[in-house]
Amino acid sequence: MERLLITGIAGGQGRLVAKRLSDQFAVSGVDRAPWEGHPDYITVHTMDLRKKKFEDIFRRERPSAVVHLAFVRHFRADPMVRHEINVVGTKRLLECCAAYGVKRLVVLSSSYVYGALPESPYYMDEDTTLNVSRHYPDIRDLAEVDTLCSTFLWKYPEIATAILRPVPTLGYYVHSAIGAYLKLRWVPTIMGFNPMVQFIHEEDLAEAIGRTIELGLRGIFNVTGPGAVPLKVAIRETGGTAVPLLEPIARTAIDGLFRLGLYHLPPGALDFVKYPCTIDGRRFREATQFQPLFTLEEIFGSVRH
Amino acid sequence: MDVPTGDLTSSDAIDLADSFGALSDLVGGMLDSVSPSLIRELNHEIRDRLRRSPIRVNSYGYDPWGYNPDVARRTLLLFALLYRYYFRVRTTGLEHLPKGRLLVIPNHAGQIALDAAMISVATVLEADPPRPLRGMGEYWLPTLPFFNVFMARVGGVVGTPKNARDILEHGEAVIAFPEGVRGMNKTFAERYQLQEFGYGFMRLALETQTPIVPVAVVGSEEQAISIANVQPLADLLGMPAFPVLLNYFPLPVRYHIAFGKPMEFRGNANDEDEVIGKKVEQVKDRIHDMIQAGLRRRSSWFW
Numbered sequence: 001m002e003r004l005l006i007t008g009i010a011g012g013q014g015r016l017v018a019k020r021l022s023d024q025f026a027v028s029g030v031d032r033a034p035w036e037g038h039p040d041y042i043t044v045h046t047m048d049l050r051k052k053k054f055e056d057i058f059r060r061e062r063p064s065a066v067v068h069l070a071f072v073r074h075f076r077a078d079p080m081v082r083h084e085i086n087v088v089g090t091k092r093l094l095e096c097c098a099a100y101g102v103k104r105l106v107v108l109s110s111s112y113v114y115g116a117l118p119e120s121p122y123y124m125d126e127d128t129t130l131n132v133s134r135h136y137p138d139i140r141d142l143a144e145v146d147t148l149c150s151t152f153l154w155k156y157p158e159i160a161t162a163i164l165r166p167v168p169t170l171g172y173y174v175h176s177a178i179g180a181y182l183k184l185r186w187v188p189t190i191m192g193f194n195p196m197v198q199f200i201h202e203e204d205l206a207e208a209i210g211r212t213i214e215l216g217l218r219g220i221f222n223v224t225g226p227g228a229v230p231l232k233v234a235i236r237e238t239g240g241t242a243v244p245l246l247e248p249i250a251r252t253a254i255d256g257l258f259r260l261g262l263y264h265l266p267p268g269a270l271d272f273v274k275y276p277c278t279i280d281g282r283r284f285r286e287a288t289q290f291q292p293l294f295t296l297e298e299i300f301g302s303v304r305h
Numbered sequence: 306m307d308v309p310t311g312d313l314t315s316s317d318a319i320d321l322a323d324s325f326g327a328l329s330d331l332v333g334g335m336l337d338s339v340s341p342s343l344i345r346e347l348n349h350e351i352r353d354r355l356r357r358s359p360i361r362v363n364s365y366g367y368d369p370w371g372y373n374p375d376v377a378r379r380t381l382l383l384f385a386l387l388y389r390y391y392f393r394v395r396t397t398g399l400e401h402l403p404k405g406r407l408l409v410i411p412n413h414a415g416q417i418a419l420d421a422a423m424i425s426v427a428t429v430l431e432a433d434p435p436r437p438l439r440g441m442g443e444y445w446l447p448t449l450p451f452f453n454v455f456m457a458r459v460g461g462v463v464g465t466p467k468n469a470r471d472i473l474e475h476g477e478a479v480i481a482f483p484e485g486v487r488g489m490n491k492t493f494a495e496r497y498q499l500q501e502f503g504y505g506f507m508r509l510a511l512e513t514q515t516p517i518v519p520v521a522v523v524g525s526e527e528q529a530i531s532i533a534n535v536q537p538l539a540d541l542l543g544m545p546a547f548p549v550l551l552n553y554f555p556l557p558v559r560y561h562i563a564f565g566k567p568m569e570f571r572g573n574a575n576d577e578d579e580v581i582g583k584k585v586e587q588v589k590d591r592i593h594d595m596i597q598a599g600l601r602r603r604s605s606w607f608w
Contacts, residue, residue, distance in 0.1 A: 190450075228369055
């Protein structure tokens with residue numbers, strides 16, 4: 001049985017991917033946080049990607065496939081640590097993949113790398129530039145990671161590297177920024193703006209990642225779910241109440257609260273509730289015949305409070 | 306997929322608060338008290354016609370670009386009243402509308418884009434099947450609070466090349482004014498003289514193999530009489546034009562809207578301007594002839 005290594009295996013998405021692929025692969029995983037009570041057919045190494053011993057896993061286990069999910073997407077950590085884990089950690093992982101004969105690699109990027117800009121097309125394809133740093137520099141490390149992996153993709157044609165850029169993911173296991181935002185009782189929005197937002201269910205994303213590994217897909221792919229609704233419909237459907245704020249007030253307030261650690265997102269994130277960041281998922285669907293199983297109703301139901 | 310019934314549900318209560326749909330609702334409500342049956346019947350007629358249109362919406366009532374038939378209906382109600390009772394529009398040639406994707410290319414005039422609204426009402430109220438038109442907006446429109454939501458709900462999108470291609474490949478009917486503000490803000494002395502056409506629509510039609518439906522609007526060019534355009538002042542204010550008008554409220558002219566037979570073009574969308582320009586001229590000539598025919602037929606501005 002071929003071996004699959006999942007980084008960030010203890011996160012919600014990591015667990016789902018591990019289960020999805022454990023029939024075809026001997027699955028092992030790395031995570032900084034432990035996975036209590038993991039199934040015994042899965043090997044879990046509680047370890048930091050930046051540690052020297054990380055390479056030992058490759059030496060010892062010789063995985064033929066790797067799914068890279070170990071990213072810090074929240075802002076609770078020191079920004080330096082965040083940058084190090086995301087960018088330096090990915091670089092280390094890519095070097096190991098090249099050195100130890102990995103044949104298939106999937107990296108989970110996100111649609112956020114395109115940024116939310118007023119002049120962006122509604123359904124951005126994979127050739128759109130990664131504009132997120134223009135107004136939301138706090139997550140530019142994720143755009144750097146994406147670019148780093150694209151370079152790797154072209155540099156090592158013998159490795160089937162796939163970069164997946166899914167739309168915001170919701171579900172029971174996954175903790176996403178948009179999920180935390182929608183779970184607020186009073187959800188701040190910007191007055192006079194109500195962009196379309198796409199969602200995908202975590203199980204569907206696990207299926208998409210699983211299929212990418214199975215098919216040995218190579219390239220950059222947007223991954224979309226069942227469709228889009230205006231942001232305020234999503235807020236209502238998940239049980240919250242939209243609180244429209246005047247933009248200058250919203251920016252000042254969120255900047256202050258974020259600095260004090262009372263709000264989980266920096267003000268740059270406000271662009272994503274102002275302008276659409278919607279993507280075109282045709283390339284992935286044509287390559288994999290992937291069809292999301294979960295409807296928008298079910299997705300909203302999974303995070304309703 | 307169900308098209309919502311169109312009664313005020315909580316979903317569009319959210320949107321109404323966020324768009325000018327509330328304004329037209331208010332006007333509709335005021336008129337409702339004066340002439341309830343007329344408004345009610347028109348409202349029902351628009352609702353039924355939007356339901357029969359080929360635009361599909363998801364279970365929450367939105368299409369992928371944010372179009373929502375409830376907000377569209379409220380907006381159309383206001384313009385449909387203008388269409389029937391103020392401009393008393395006479396529309397011909399709607400039987401020419403092809404099925405599937407198409408580009409509606411009209412002349413542009415009248416200082417404010419009521420011509421766009423009247424053409425949009427015509428394709429909903431009188432075409433079979435009804436075809437709500439999708440407009441292409443300027444890049445900065447999404448930055449306008451409230452208006453950006455309204456624009457999306459009534460079917461507009463930002464006119465990026467990708468959006469235009471996507472929406473046509475989705476089988477929609479798109480309206481574009483190749484004259485732009487050059488046409489809309491021309492003076493009274495220049496009425497019915499087609500201004501320079503942009504080439505973008507032709508490249509788009511060639512790329513997506515979309516039939517072009519030429520449209521001639523007669524009447525719009527007399528609704529607001531512009532004696533001059535003070536361009537330095539416009540530049541100073543950052544506006545596209547600064548017209549000096551005799552009347553700032555549109556005159557009750559009669560509109561005549563003629564839809565021509567679809568024109569199909571083949572060729573390379575990336576040809577140089579000279580080649581594209583020749584094709585654009587054919588469309589412009591056709592619209593010119595249709596305008597002249599319309600002018601000959603009408604006996605006065607108001608009748």
